[in-house]
Amino acid sequence: MRNISRPLKTGKSLGNDDWFSSQLLDWYGFNKRHLPWRETKDPFKIWLSEIILQQTRVNQGMPYYLKFIASYQTVQDFAQANLDDILKLWQGLGYYSRARNMHQCANAVMNHFGGNFPDNYAELQKLKGIGKYTAAAIASICFGEAVPTVDGNVFRVMARLFGIAEDIAKTSTFKVFFDRAKTLMPAGHSGDFNQAMMEFGAMICTPKSPECATCMFETHCFAKSKGLIDSLPVKSKNVKVRHRYFNYYVYTHEGQVLIRQRSEGDIWTGLFEFDIEETKKSLKSSSFEGGKLEYSSSEMVHQLTHQKLHLRFHVYEMRSQKALVQVGEAKQMLMVSRERIGDYAVPKPIELFLNNEFCR
DNA sequence: CTCCGGAAGG
DNA sequence: CCTTCCGGAG
Incomplete structure (x- = not known):
């Protein structure tokens, strides 16, 4: 440039x-x-x-x-x-x-x-x-x-150039x-x-x-001349991070897998995921009795501004196609082939799991 | 790890 | 007014 x-x-x-x-x-x-x-x-x-x-x-x-x-x-x-x-x-x-x-x-x-x-x-x-x-x-x-x-850039440029010290979070x-x-x-x-x-x-x-x-504008910049570049703009913050524990159960049978669309009122509305059990404290080891536990992933951490998500994936191989269908109906889930999961929008950590661990 | 950022909803 | 929604860069 x-x-x-x-x-x-x-x-x-x-x-x-x-x-x-x-x-x-x-x-x-x-x-x-x-x-x-x-x-x-x-x-x-x-x-x-x-x-x-x-x-x-x-x-x-x-x-x-x-x-x-x-x-x-x-x-x-x-x-x-x-x-x-x-x-x-x-x-x-x-x-x-x-x-x-x-x-x-x-x-x-x-x-x-x-x-x-x-x-x-x-x-x-x-x-x-x-x-x-x-x-x-x-x-x-x-x-x-x-x-x-007036976006974040404009707040910053004007606060520094003109020395506007009002809290931009207000x-x-x-x-x-x-x-x-x-x-x-x-x-x-x-x-x-x-x-x-x-x-x-x-x-x-x-x-x-x-x-x-x-x-x-260097010679005319308020913040530069006063040594306040790092303190302007003024922005108060009140970030309290909430920890959440997502236990995912991945039910499979011969390349078929069950997924479900997330509903409104929480993160990732409209995106697809596996059967989820959210727990208060730490992640559970496993709990599903209907199939054979093939694999449990290590804990994955996904940091958002106000939430820290702890995720673990448990992959179950069902005994039969019929068993998988029954679980899907009971849990109101959608059965798709592994190859077709890519057609559905999924949250970032699910995408990472699919790319790095599940579909290799 | 911390910081950044428009709009909606409460 | 305050909080929530997401992921990437540093």
Whole structure:
């Protein structure tokens, strides 16, 4: 990438008229990454990319964006798709409610807006999965509306440059950043300005070890001059991790296996898994008497922000096909062949088990 | 291990 | 206002 950071003219201050935005847009023009969703203003593609990029870095989201665009060219295609197929494409990306909300959103666009996304900030926010951030992204990029996208990057860039020390975890702080960002937006360039702010936060003003040496705002940056780079933005946190113990029972017979779709109200809604017994304390050794225990895996740990999952897999070989069918009916499970498990969306640790231990 | 991050639901 | 939803990077 070219480094086009330029020294600042003297006598200018950040946030003064459009000096800040012209510097930022200049930097963006030379240094932006050329990403597929930056080649279009199609609301469907912008919507898709923005939902994928929520809580997800570009490098991780890219293959998913390409898969989705290859499978669904329009919001109509997406709306008509089967939710299970969408979840399968989404597998591994996390926060699966995003995929379910997208399906609802696409159907609302078809049924209430004639297949066209609404063209403004307020209406966009009425759609499932579209909040203030995504509505601002679509409204500014696709329709030129002057609304700022305040995401983690924007919080960080502005908190550091301007020395805004309000706690970004508090809801009320959002308006402080939103209003300030809006005053900085250059007329007629809201989409590029928003993308430039976020790109700058992702490439230069990063959470850890930002590239202050190549930053064109270095000499005017509040945090840099005060030595507060590592303490801005201010973000309170209250993380208490809950331990959970998932005992999985994998019932098999001659290449057939039983799986079940997870219901609402917990993690991994809509994804498939094996028969599960959740225990309070530690994992159980084994408990199923209906088949021959072939194998028990070692404990697998899967760390989420608020949960630490302890998983163990017990593989049982049933005596007969009939026995397997009976268990499946009793436990309301679906019988599939090992080769077809890949057609179903599964959580990350199940995918790891399948790839590393079960289907080898 | 810790940290990061939009939207929904309570 | 607070908590929950997920996986990857450092």
